[in-house]
Amino acid sequence: MSFFIVFLLFNMNQNYVNSTISYRTPLVVGNWKMNTNLDTSLSLANYLLYNKKLQFKDIEVAILPPIPFFVNVKKLLKNSNIKVGAQNVFHQLQGPYTGKISALMLNSIGCDYVLVGHSERRFICKETDDDINMILKSIYKTNIKPILCIGETKLENELNIQRETIKIQLTKNLNGLTAKQVQQMIIAYEPIWAIGTGLSASSQIAESMHLVIRNLIRKNYGSEIADNIRILYGGSVTPENAEELIKCADIDGFLVGSSSLNGDSFNKIIDITRDENNFSNYLL
Numbered sequence: 001m002s003f004f005i006v007f008l009l010f011n012m013n014q015n016y017v018n019s020t021i022s023y024r025t026p027l028v029v030g031n032w033k034m035n036t037n038l039d040t041s042l043s044l045a046n047y048l049l050y051n052k053k054l055q056f057k058d059i060e061v062a063i064l065p066p067i068p069f070f071v072n073v074k075k076l077l078k079n080s081n082i083k084v085g086a087q088n089v090f091h092q093l094q095g096p097y098t099g100k101i102s103a104l105m106l107n108s109i110g111c112d113y114v115l116v117g118h119s120e121r122r123f124i125c126k127e128t129d130d131d132i133n134m135i136l137k138s139i140y141k142t143n144i145k146p147i148l149c150i151g152e153t154k155l156e157n158e159l160n161i162q163r164e165t166i167k168i169q170l171t172k173n174l175n176g177l178t179a180k181q182v183q184q185m186i187i188a189y190e191p192i193w194a195i196g197t198g199l200s201a202s203s204q205i206a207e208s209m210h211l212v213i214r215n216l217i218r219k220n221y222g223s224e225i226a227d228n229i230r231i232l233y234g235g236s237v238t239p240e241n242a243e244e245l246i247k248c249a250d251i252d253g254f255l256v257g258s259s260s261l262n263g264d265s266f267n268k269i270i271d272i273t274r275d276e277n278n279f280s281n282y283l284l
């Protein structure tokens with residue numbers, strides 16, 4: 001084993017980042033959407049406690065239960081390193097907004113991550129790019145890290161304008177954010193035609209879109225931020241396609257919907273992500 005490989009192995013668990021080499025810890029996020037009740041939330045969270053890979057520092061896992069069960073799930077996982085996040089948040093921090101939940105509230109219950117701009121929020125709940133920008137700005141008033149979802153529709157894909165779509169979304173969603181703020185976020189590329197359809201993007205297509213995103217970040221915020229920001233793939237991720245996807249150099253983990261509702265499948269995706277990530281996330 002060469003000195004170089006020993007050097008890489010030594011640093012694998014260190015979350016090591018400097019100007020010559022950086023490592024993006026892979027992140028697997030389970031988005032349970034509106035699909036669990038209290039019992040199934042706790043039982044799914046419990047599955048994760050039996051996953052031996054989660055004791056390693058070179059994989060990070062977060063789950064996003066429906067808000068009514070957040071505190072119960074958080075309590076169950078309190079002695080683990082599994083993160084717990086929210087699926088949505090309103091852009092105002094406080095006030096007469098019946099039914100809304102603010103980033104301050106989420107922060108007060110120990111929320112680690114919050115999804116922003118998921119396509120179901122964009123299309124069903126009519127959240128605009130400007131709304132998403134305001135939501136991001138409110139999250140940065142707390143310690144929560146946003147996971148910004150972007151992705152093109154089936155039509156945009158057919159018209160071959162997916163790169164332009166991503167560029168517009170990123171430009172509008174990140175408008176006015178500082179480089180430091182962008183550095184703290186996670187981006188999830190989720191082609192809308194792949195969400196919940198069983199039609200995942202091929203690894204070649206996903207990798208090429210991740211590269212487009214990373215290069216846009218590079219152009220606007222510099223190489224250090226681009227090299228360190230984690231870009232997840234989402235859209236019909238399963239234990240069957242996770243291996244090929246995670247081997248791609250610019251795919252740093254997954255945002256998983258349907259497969260996160262099955263404890264075995266989700267654990268398998270986590271195991272594959274940790275084991276097959278290899279050194280693809282090391283940048284020299």
Ligand code: PGA
Nearest residue numbers: 195196235236256257258
């Ligand atoms: P899916 O959902 O894995 O069921 O396609 C992904 C998502 O909505 O984030």
